[in-house]
Amino acid sequence: xxxxxxxxxxxxxxxxxxxxLGSIASQTFxxxxxxxxxxxxxxxxxxICKNFxxxxxxxxxxxxxxxxxxxxxxxxxxxxxxxxxxxxDSDDYIDSDYLYSLTKPLEECKYDxxxxxxxxxxxxxxxxxxxxxxxxxGQEYIAVILKRRLQIFLFQSxxxxxxxxxxxxxxxxxxxxxxSISEDCLFNTExxxxxxxxxxxxxxxxxxxxxxxxxxxxxxxxxxxxKQSSQVGIKTASIRNSLxxxxxxxxxxxxxxxxxxxxxxxxxxxxxxxxxxxFTEEEKEQLYNIYFSKMDYPVLPSLNEYDGTDKKIxxxxxxxxxxxxxxxxNLRQRKQKIKSLLHLR
Numbered sequence: 001x002x003x004x005x006x007x008x009x010x011x012x013x014x015x016x017x018x019x020x021l022g023s024i025a026s027q028t029f030x031x032x033x034x035x036x037x038x039x040x041x042x043x044x045x046x047x048i049c050k051n052f053x054x055x056x057x058x059x060x061x062x063x064x065x066x067x068x069x070x071x072x073x074x075x076x077x078x079x080x081x082x083x084x085x086x087x088x089d090s091d092d093y094i095d096s097d098y099l100y101s102l103t104k105p106l107e108e109c110k111y112d113x114x115x116x117x118x119x120x121x122x123x124x125x126x127x128x129x130x131x132x133x134x135x136x137x138g139q140e141y142i143a144v145i146l147k148r149r150l151q152i153f154l155f156q157s158x159x160x161x162x163x164x165x166x167x168x169x170x171x172x173x174x175x176x177x178x179x180s181i182s183e184d185c186l187f188n189t190e191x192x193x194x195x196x197x198x199x200x201x202x203x204x205x206x207x208x209x210x211x212x213x214x215x216x217x218x219x220x221x222x223x224x225x226x227k228q229s230s231q232v233g234i235k236t237a238s239i240r241n242s243l244x245x246x247x248x249x250x251x252x253x254x255x256x257x258x259x260x261x262x263x264x265x266x267x268x269x270x271x272x273x274x275x276x277x278x279f280t281e282e283e284k285e286q287l288y289n290i291y292f293s294k295m296d297y298p299v300l301p302s303l304n305e306y307d308g309t310d311k312k313i314x315x316x317x318x319x320x321x322x323x324x325x326x327x328x329x330n331l332r333q334r335k336q337k338i339k340s341l342l343h344l345r
Contacts, residue, residue, distance in 0.1 A: 002031050002032050002033040002058070002081060002082045003031040003032065003082055003083050003084060003103065003106075004029075004031065004032040004033075004082045004083075004084045004085070004086055004099060004103065004162065005032070005033050005035060005076075005079075005080035005081060005082030005084070005085050005086070005165070006024060006032055006033065006034045006035065006085075006086045006087075006088055007035050007037065007073055007076030007077065007080065007085060007086070007087050007088075008020070008021075008034065008035065008036050008037065008076075008087075008088050008089070008090055009037050009039055009069045009072030009073050009076070009087075009089070009090065010036060010037060010038050010039060010041060010045055010049070010072070010090040011038075011039040011040065011041055011045070011066070011069075011072075011090075012041045012042065012043045012045060013041070013043075013045055013090035013091060014041075014043045014044040014045050014048060016090065016091045016092075016093075016210070017045060017048045017049070017090050018048055019093050020088065020089075020090050020091070020092060020093050021034070021036070021048070021049075021052050021059070022093075023093035023094045023095070023096070023098075024088070024094065025052065025056055025059075026096050027094070027096060027097075027098065027099045027100070028096055028097050028099075028100045029097075029099035029100040029103055032058060032082065032099060033058050033059075033060060033080075033081060033082060034052075034058055034059045034060065035060055035062065035076045035079050035080065036049045036052070036053070036059060036060065036061045036062065037062050037064065037072040037073070037075050037076050038061065038062065038063045038064065039064060039066050039067060039068070039069070039071070039072040040063075040064065040065050040066030040067070046061075046063065049061040060079070062075060062076075062079065067177065068177065068180050069175075069180070069183070070174075070175035070176060070177045070179065070180070070183045071175075071177045073087065073158070073175050074174045074175055074177065077168060077169070077174060080165060082165065083164065083165055084103070084106070084114075084162045084163065084164055084165060085162070085163045085164075085165050085168065086099070086102070086159075086161065086162055086163075087158040087159050087161070088159060088207075089159060089209075091210050092159065092207065092208055092209050092210055093208050093210075094206055094207055094208065095206035095207075095208070097206060098206035098207060101116065101202065101204045101206055102114050102116055102161075102162050102202070102204075102206075103162070105135075105200045105202065106162075109135070109198065109200070110164065111135075111162075111164070111198050111199060111200045112138070112163070112164045112167050112196045112197050112198055112199060113141070113161060113162065113163055113164070113167075113196065113199045113200070114161065114162040114199075114200045114202065115131055115150070115154065115160070115161050115199065115200070115201050115202070116130075116131075116160045116161070116202050116203075116204045116205065116206065116207065117129050117130025117131060117154065117160065117202070117203055117204060117205035117207075118130075118154070118157075118159070118160040118205055118206075118207040118208070118209050119205050119207065119208050119209065120153075120209050120211055121208055121209065121210050121211065122210075122211040122212060128205045129151045129153060129154055129205070130203040130204075130205050131150055131151070131154060131201040131202070131203060132201060132203060133201060133202055133203050134200075134201045135198065135199070135200050135201070136198065136199045136200075136201070137197070137198055137199075138195065138196035138197050138198060138199070139247060140199075141196055141198075141199040142192055142196070142243055142247070143247075143249070143252075143255065145192060146240060146243060146244065146249070146255050146258050146259060147254045147255055147257070147258040148258040148261055148262070149258075150201075155185075155188060156182070156184055156185040156188060157184055157188075157209075158184050158187065158188065159207055159209065160207040160209075167191070167194060167195075167196065168191075171194040171195075173187070173190060173191060173194065174187075175187050178228070179228045179231070179232060180225065180228060181221070181225050181228050181229050181232065182228075182229060182232040183232075185232065185236060186232050186235060186236060189235070189236045189239050189240070190235075190239065192239065192243060193239060193242070193243070221273055221277060222277075223277075223279065223283055223287070225273075226270070226273045226274060226277060226279075226287055227287060227290060229269070229270060229273055230270055230287060230290045230291040231290065231291075233266035233269070233270060233291055233295070234290075234291050234294045234295065236262070236266075237262065237263060237266060237295065237297055238294075240259055240262060241259070241297065244256075244259060253301075256298075256301070257301055257302055259297070259298075260297075260298055260299050260300060260301060260302040260303070261302040261305075263295070263297045263298070263299055263302075264299050264302050264303065264305075264306065264314050266291075266295070267295075267299070267313065267314050267317035267318070268310060268313060268314060268317075270287075270291060270317075271313050271317060271325050271329070274287050274288065274325075275325065275326060275329040276329075284322065284326070285322060288320075288322040288325075292317075292320040292322070295317075298318075299314050299315075299317075299318045303315065309328050309331075309332050312324075312328050313325055313328055313329075316328065
């Protein structure tokens, strides 16, 4: 039985796939299997995967009809044999000591999660995101997330992590296949509800995340996508609120601040998706009603961290006033047009 099962959801990734798989094949740590889940590709993806599978028995190729990244990851979860699970996106690649560095802490303790940092790469420029080296109990980890002390991208993404397989399979967790936006954030938030015992943070940054290259999630935010985004916001807010109640954290000011920050972000992101999308007024009202009917959480004290139109949008959202949000966006767009005209002159 391999120690680590690597799940790679793949869709039309021939441009970057050889580099991704090659970086895995060259790992200094060798006790792993690779589950290459082809989500209905119609380019050269299959040939690349099959070549790796033929030359290295650790690489296993699975083809499925196109169903989205969540369904691909879920198939991988069903096929895993390792004690730990790692996710890698097919556009990205890892340094040669990546698996060694993530499994090294397991020699002393069988952590439920090992969270590393990563390098964000855009136009040849690297930006490192890294947590501070530490070990946490499950409740301490939950507090860190609720306080938003871990960079949000590191928490939301399933990459740059090792998950102990038992905490996923033992709780029958999977990615929500009805959601194709923020599905990874929902997965990791739901995981907080399932008795995490311990977590290791390492500031090692051996995962290379290529920004703006995703072939799995680049799709237009249509009505269905925005509706899903609203539903994810509702679910994640509800889980965070239930955790605060479960652990009696209502008197912790840092917890309350982190929670209100999350609510402010949900309001801003959904307002942006709705107001910048090509929707009728009736469709906009439907989208607002989806999460206005469920979102009854405070935006203070974090509201005071915002100013200008962002602050006004959050206030209008907390008041459930979609007309006010639309007016703010119309005013913002007019100002932007005026600035553009002045710039051209």
